[in-house]
Amino acid sequence: MTLPTTNLDALLSDLNGLDLITEPNQVAKLSQDYYHFSPVLTPQLKDKVGDVVIRPANEAEVLRVAQACVNYKIPLTVRGAGTGNYGQCIPLAGGVILDMTRMSAVKWMKPGLACVEPGAKLAAIDKQTRDIGWEIRMAPSTYRTATIGGFVGGGSGGIGSVTYGQLRDRGNLLAVRVVTMEDQPRAIELRGDDVYKVAHAYGTNGIITELEIPLAPAYPWTEIIVSFSDFMSAAQFGQTLSDADGMIKKLVCICPDPIPKYFAALKSYLPEGTHCAFLMISETCLEPLNEFVKDFKGTIVYQKSAQDASRGAAIAEYSWNHTTLHARSVDPTITYLQTLFPDDKNLQLLEHMYHHFGDEVMMHLEFLRYGGTARPASLQLVRYSTEERLNEIIKYHESKGAYIFNPHTYLIEDGGMKMVDTAQLQFKQKVDPYGLLNPGKMRAWLEKDGK
Amino acid sequence: MTLPTTNLDALLSDLNGLDLITEPNQVAKLSQDYYHFSPVLTPQLKDKVGDVVIRPANEAEVLRVAQACVNYKIPLTVRGAGTGNYGQCIPLAGGVILDMTRMSAVKWMKPGLACVEPGAKLAAIDKQTRDIGWEIRMAPSTYRTATIGGFVGGGSGGIGSVTYGQLRDRGNLLAVRVVTMEDQPRAIELRGDDVYKVAHAYGTNGIITELEIPLAPAYPWTEIIVSFSDFMSAAQFGQTLSDADGMIKKLVCICPDPIPKYFAALKSYLPEGTHCAFLMISETCLEPLNEFVKDFKGTIVYQKSAQDASRGAAIAEYSWNHTTLHARSVDPTITYLQTLFPDDKNLQLLEHMYHHFGDEVMMHLEFLRYGGTARPASLQLVRYSTEERLNEIIKYHESKGAYIFNPHTYLIEDGGMKMVDTAQLQFKQKVDPYGLLNPGKMRAWLEKDGK
Numbered sequence: 082m083t084l085p086t087t088n089l090d091a092l093l094s095d096l097n098g099l100d101l102i103t104e105p106n107q108v109a110k111l112s113q114d115y116y117h118f119s120p121v122l123t124p125q126l127k128d129k130v131g132d133v134v135i136r137p138a139n140e141a142e143v144l145r146v147a148q149a150c151v152n153y154k155i156p157l158t159v160r161g162a163g164t165g166n167y168g169q170c171i172p173l174a175g176g177v178i179l180d181m182t183r184m185s186a187v188k189w190m191k192p193g194l195a196c197v198e199p200g201a202k203l204a205a206i207d208k209q210t211r212d213i214g215w216e217i218r219m220a221p222s223t224y225r226t227a228t229i230g231g232f233v234g235g236g237s238g239g240i241g242s243v244t245y246g247q248l249r250d251r252g253n254l255l256a257v258r259v260v261t262m263e264d265q266p267r268a269i270e271l272r273g274d275d276v277y278k279v280a281h282a283y284g285t286n287g288i289i290t291e292l293e294i295p296l297a298p299a300y301p302w303t304e305i306i307v308s309f310s311d312f313m314s315a316a317q318f319g320q321t322l323s324d325a326d327g328m329i330k331k332l333v334c335i336c337p338d339p340i341p342k343y344f345a346a347l348k349s350y351l352p353e354g355t356h357c358a359f360l361m362i363s364e365t366c367l368e369p370l371n372e373f374v375k376d377f378k379g380t381i382v383y384q385k386s387a388q389d390a391s392r393g394a395a396i397a398e399y400s401w402n403h404t405t406l407h408a409r410s411v412d413p414t415i416t417y418l419q420t421l422f423p424d425d426k427n428l429q430l431l432e433h434m435y436h437h438f439g440d441e442v443m444m445h446l447e448f449l450r451y452g453g454t455a456r457p458a459s460l461q462l463v464r465y466s467t468e469e470r471l472n473e474i475i476k477y478h479e480s481k482g483a484y485i486f487n488p489h490t491y492l493i494e495d496g497g498m499k500m501v502d503t504a505q506l507q508f509k510q511k512v513d514p515y516g517l518l519n520p521g522k523m524r525a526w527l528e529k530d531g532k
Numbered sequence: 533m534t535l536p537t538t539n540l541d542a543l544l545s546d547l548n549g550l551d552l553i554t555e556p557n558q559v560a561k562l563s564q565d566y567y568h569f570s571p572v573l574t575p576q577l578k579d580k581v582g583d584v585v586i587r588p589a590n591e592a593e594v595l596r597v598a599q600a601c602v603n604y605k606i607p608l609t610v611r612g613a614g615t616g617n618y619g620q621c622i623p624l625a626g627g628v629i630l631d632m633t634r635m636s637a638v639k640w641m642k643p644g645l646a647c648v649e650p651g652a653k654l655a656a657i658d659k660q661t662r663d664i665g666w667e668i669r670m671a672p673s674t675y676r677t678a679t680i681g682g683f684v685g686g687g688s689g690g691i692g693s694v695t696y697g698q699l700r701d702r703g704n705l706l707a708v709r710v711v712t713m714e715d716q717p718r719a720i721e722l723r724g725d726d727v728y729k730v731a732h733a734y735g736t737n738g739i740i741t742e743l744e745i746p747l748a749p750a751y752p753w754t755e756i757i758v759s760f761s762d763f764m765s766a767a768q769f770g771q772t773l774s775d776a777d778g779m780i781k782k783l784v785c786i787c788p789d790p791i792p793k794y795f796a797a798l799k800s801y802l803p804e805g806t807h808c809a810f811l812m813i814s815e816t817c818l819e820p821l822n823e824f825v826k827d828f829k830g831t832i833v834y835q836k837s838a839q840d841a842s843r844g845a846a847i848a849e850y851s852w853n854h855t856t857l858h859a860r861s862v863d864p865t866i867t868y869l870q871t872l873f874p875d876d877k878n879l880q881l882l883e884h885m886y887h888h889f890g891d892e893v894m895m896h897l898e899f900l901r902y903g904g905t906a907r908p909a910s911l912q913l914v915r916y917s918t919e920e921r922l923n924e925i926i927k928y929h930e931s932k933g934a935y936i937f938n939p940h941t942y943l944i945e946d947g948g949m950k951m952v953d954t955a956q957l958q959f960k961q962k963v964d965p966y967g968l969l970n971p972g973k974m975r976a977w978l979e980k981d982g983k
């Protein structure tokens with residue numbers, strides 16, 4: 082990358098009147114995300130900073146910023162709450178950090194549907210839509226701080242995915258409005274499959290200024306922890322419950338021993354040495370849930386009603402990548418993997434991996450729907466030694482048929498689908514001809530001229 | 533069966549003051565259901581009539597009837613709307629027909645849950661619960677006339693099952709209250725797995741007087757018909773849409789050519805010779821639906837918004853066994869099968885059967901969730917020749933791995949699971965020691981003494 086940032090002064094004077102931050106410490110802080118979960122990414126990203134942070138209040142201001150960046154060929158990296166784990170919003174080539182958090186309105190809502198600005202925090206959206214009995218379908222465990230724009234731009238799924246699949250599934254994102262970085266920037270609306278030109282594009286394909294998202298019925302969610310004395314009972318319980326079509330669920334997370342040890346605040350509930358299931362289940366399903374618990378010889382060790390949801394720990398904040406967060410707060414050398422296990426109700430490969438790696442790769446399961454079936458994804462906790470060993474672990478999983486979404490790369494394609502998304506590339510060629518948006522993150526763009 | 537019915541006069545005088553019907557034509561009419569869909573059942577059942585119809589107004593009256601029947605050892609057959617297809621409520625041994633349709637109250641409702649009396653019609657329940665934004669999770673296509681007690685007593689699933697599975701899935705029935713036929717009849721409440729002691733027991737295990745049922749969010753359902761030029765595109769479209777976790781759906785029914793020919797009222801919409809998908813989809817999912825339609829080269833030929841739901845044909849009334857109803861109204865020699873195809877996304881066995889039988893067994897698919905996965909069930913239309921040939925067709929399906937739920941038997945076990953449900957049998961021994969409830973329908977009971 083040798084993009085010029087010299088015209089910064091001209092840009093700043095053009096953008097006079099906007100909410101600008103140039104104070105170096107603040108800019109440095111707003112150039113960070115949670116890439117430090119990865120010991121591989123940390124050395125690559127820790128020194129990257131932007132030159133200025135701009136906090137637009139509305140789409141008109143976004144358009145002004147886009148125009149200025151195009152005029153002076155200055156890179157622009159969009160940022161929500163900066164909770165991404167792969168350095169998605171780290172400005173590799175400096176330039177403008179566009180902080181969207183001031184654009185946080187819920188523009189309208191109706192049963193099943195809402196239109197929101199990108200900087201709206203996920204929890205804040207729910208707070209409003211629950212008034213009419215609805216809530217967002219799925220959220221990362223960073224729900225309280227993360228923005229919807231950042232979730233769509235850099236996330237994939239989470240709490241709720243056991244019912245609705247992931248963001249990439251049709252129906253989970255209905256429309257986006259994006260500002261382009263053409264010679265004359267404009268705002269365009271994408272609907273239908275076109276939304277995937279910007280979803281999970283790490284902000285390389287336009288600046289999202291508005292989103293239309295589907296809502297789910299806001300059931301009264303009971304939070305429950307069930308403990309099991311052996312790993313496979315816990316895992317099978319998770320699979321069976323996830324497969325139970327009559328059970329309304331939002332979270333089926335399995336934290337086998339020793340992971341519960343890392344959860345200090347829940348210590349008194351979690352029996353030493355047990356394997357725990359963390360669940361969010363509709364209140365109406367509690368009686369049938371007991372039958373599943375009985376079948377797998379589990380014990381309910383914690384239960385919090387929907388009414389008490391605001392009190393005490395939220396169990397969702399022990400699930401998904403919060404599991405990693407808690408483990409790392411005890412032992413910062415721990416890192417993680419993201420694995421999709423095959424559709425096999427017997428969970429054989431999972432059982433194999435559990436025993437094969439033992440304490441080095443601690444199993445942590447999140448059930449989610451994938452192509453119409455509930456499957457265990459794993460955000461295993463890895464006791465990190467070297468990058469070489471980490472790659473060995475990844476290769477071993479892949480060789481046995483587990484799919485790894487590598488969280489130790491900041492390239493879009495290398496983390497997920499491992500192939501070039503031609504629709505995304507072609508769209509970028511149109512809307513960001515100068516390659517100014519979050520440069521360095523899209524492999525297809527970097528390699529497009531045969532480089 | 534040689535149960536005495538001689539004490540009828542004594543019973544009638546004991547039950548003085550209750551709503552009794554003894555007029556022979558009326559009694560004969562209320563001794564019928566829709567077994568005539570089966571040319572095998574018709575000769576076996578057509579002459580069976582009860583002796584008296586009693587229409588209780590409340591549980592206290594049910595208890596009085598139960599006591600009188602026990603006292604005089606008179607058979608009692610419960611009846612909802614009498615829309616069952618397997619003669620479930622045909623009184624094989626005469627006696628009392630207990631018509632539950634006067635007990636039709638919705639006792640209470642709250643988000644996600646309702647408590648209803650057994651004689652409440654399914655559509656009538658929805659009418660009330662929709663006021664608070666909820667509706668029943670699943671219903672047979674006889675939704676407008678069938679009762680909830682009859683659905684739980686003799687049905688299995690239907691419109692809604694593509695999302696919530698079947699009645700037999702935990703969570704889809706929360707509690708039942710039943711009146712027993714012990715020496716001293718009493719009302720008992722069953723919760724959790726205990727509900728399956730009376731669900732789908734054809735009224736042989738107690739008289740349901742109250743049910744607690746879960747509710748689903750009442751989405752604005754759009755009714756859509758999509759036509760396809762080839763069968764496998766239509767079938768694959770159905771599978772893919774049913775597997776789409778982000779799509780909110782209530783009905784995915786595929787009526788291949790020549791079935792649409794039987795739908796006179798929709799004639800102008802359904803292009804000659806095409807294979808049609810009948811869908812109920814949440815309004816919010818219409819745009820992503822278009823993408824699926826495109827993928828499979830379909831054409832939307834009919835669309836009715838939720839707002840217009842009350843106007844014109846309800847497409848649900850062309851699905852499930854209404855498909856058979858319409859075909860039979862044109863050609864009464866047609867009968868049907870009920871088949872569950874294996875979990876195979878390529879639908880190979882289904883394709884094989886489609887070609888193998890050709891016009892003799894006309895494929896008709898209903899997608900439903902079964903153990904966590906969307907699978908095609910088929911209510912094939914069969915051009916009936918002989919019982920022998922029908923059994924040959926059934927055997928052929930079974931030999932290839934398709935599961936047949938035989939609709940040509942009135943025995944509980946022979947229609948469904950083909951094995952004795954010991955919990956049901958044991959429960960019957962307790963609550964109906966004299967075998968008075970709907971005698972002749974439970975094979976396990978008939979054979980219990982080694983007969």
Ligand SMILES: Cc1cc2nc3c(=O)[nH]c(=O)nc-3n(C[C@H](O)[C@H](O)[C@H](O)COP(=O)(O)OP(=O)(O)OC[C@H]3O[C@@H](n4cnc5c(N)ncnc54)[C@H](O)[C@@H]3O)c2cc1C
Pocket residue numbers: 114115158159160161162163164165166169170181199200220221222223226227228229230231232233234235236237238239240282283284285287288289290401402403406519
């Ligand atoms: C403890 C922990 C747990 C997590 N759990 C999950 C989880 O369960 N599931 C999950 O998917 N993720 C998870 N994450 C990752 C992350 O928190 C989520 O993806 C979150 O939704 C990101 O939102 P954000 O506002 O922080 O986005 P940011 O990190 O600020 O941005 C993410 C990406 O989106 C782009 N972007 C942001 N706003 C826009 C916009 N307006 N237009 C275009 N592009 C934009 C950015 O450029 C960046 O590439 C977790 C992270 C942590 C630290």
Ligand SMILES: Cc1cc2nc3c(=O)[nH]c(=O)nc-3n(C[C@H](O)[C@H](O)[C@H](O)COP(=O)(O)OP(=O)(O)OC[C@H]3O[C@@H](n4cnc5c(N)ncnc54)[C@H](O)[C@@H]3O)c2cc1C
Pocket residue numbers: 565566609610611612613614615616617620621632650651671672673674677678679680681682683684685686687688689690691733734735736738739740741852853854857970
């Ligand atoms: C055109 C057509 C389409 C159909 N589609 C479907 C479908 O999609 N799915 C499906 O599952 N079925 C279907 N059916 C079968 C039937 O309509 C349904 O199962 C319906 O729910 C039965 O309700 P009912 O009130 O008519 O019950 P009935 O036929 O009156 O009774 C059914 C059984 O339940 C028992 N019963 C009734 N009330 C009680 C009670 N209070 N306590 C204990 N037992 C009781 C009866 O003894 C009998 O054995 C269809 C039938 C037809 C004719």
